[in-house]
Amino acid sequence: MDHIKEPPGGWENMWVEGRTLWDLGEATPIVVHLCETSSLPNGRALVPGCGTGYDVVVMANPDRHVIGLELSKTSVERSMKMFSSLPNSKHFSFLKEDFFTWEPTEKFDLIFDYNFFCAFEPKVRPLWAKRMQELLNPGGELITLMYPLSGGTPGPPPYRVSVSAYEELLIPLEFEVNSIVDNELAPATRKGMEKIGRWKKKKSV
Numbered sequence: 001m002d003h004i005k006e007p008p009g010g011w012e013n014m015w016v017e018g019r020t021l022w023d024l025g026e027a028t029p030i031v032v033h034l035c036e037t038s039s040l041p042n043g044r045a046l047v048p049g050c051g052t053g054y055d056v057v058v059m060a061n062p063d064r065h066v067i068g069l070e071l072s073k074t075s076v077e078r079s080m081k082m083f084s085s086l087p088n089s090k091h092f093s094f095l096k097e098d099f100f101t102w103e104p105t106e107k108f109d110l111i112f113d114y115n116f117f118c119a120f121e122p123k124v125r126p127l128w129a130k131r132m133q134e135l136l137n138p139g140g141e142l143i144t145l146m147y148p149l150s151g152g153t154p155g156p157p158p159y160r161v162s163v164s165a166y167e168e169l170l171i172p173l174e175f176e177v178n179s180i181v182d183n184e185l186a187p188a189t190r191k192g193m194e195k196i197g198r199w200k201k202k203k204s205v
């Protein structure tokens, strides 16, 4: 979307130039743990701003089809090249789409956000929340790995986040909090700066 500010040079250039310092180079440990303990909803899952998409791949199985959404064409092509021959590849796909304008044919049972909310200026956050509400099925779950709760910068990305910022956006939009806890499995450089929030979109209002 034209009025949403991108980081200097734009996201596509960051991928072209390999300026992707946020990339862990592997699936996010807490996501691996949630998969291994069967703690995620099945059905249709979405990872907006998925980057390389390690989390997309680890979450995908015969009971859960995962879509990794990316604005960057370079990132999507790279992910398809990296992962398309994996045994579970028919259970995930990477799409080059803008989260803020994309109109999928079906809604989702699970949306996972890591390093995406913090990628936008605070004034964009109400639009982020509206899209989450629109894209989830009633009873669906939004998982927000909230980062950076401290440190970070006032801008450019990552923009610092707070639990209350999420609550103020999501609670008026039919979401209820299932849990908000420290991420004990945060990567070493992000320890103490992350919480995992699990939000349910109410079945009816």
Ligand SMILES: C[S@@+](CC[C@H](N)C(=O)[O-])C[C@H]1O[C@@H](n2cnc3c(N)ncnc32)[C@H](O)[C@@H]1O
Residues within 6 Å of the ligand: 001, 011, 012, 022, 023, 024, 048, 049, 050, 051, 052, 069, 070, 071, 072, 075, 097, 098, 099, 100, 114, 115, 116, 119
């Ligand atoms: C900070 S990175 C995080 C990537 C990934 N979630 C991770 O943690 O490794 C944010 C990503 O969102 C993508 N992005 C930015 N705006 C987007 C939009 N409107 N729709 C889809 N993806 C977007 C960028 O290209 C970038 O790869």
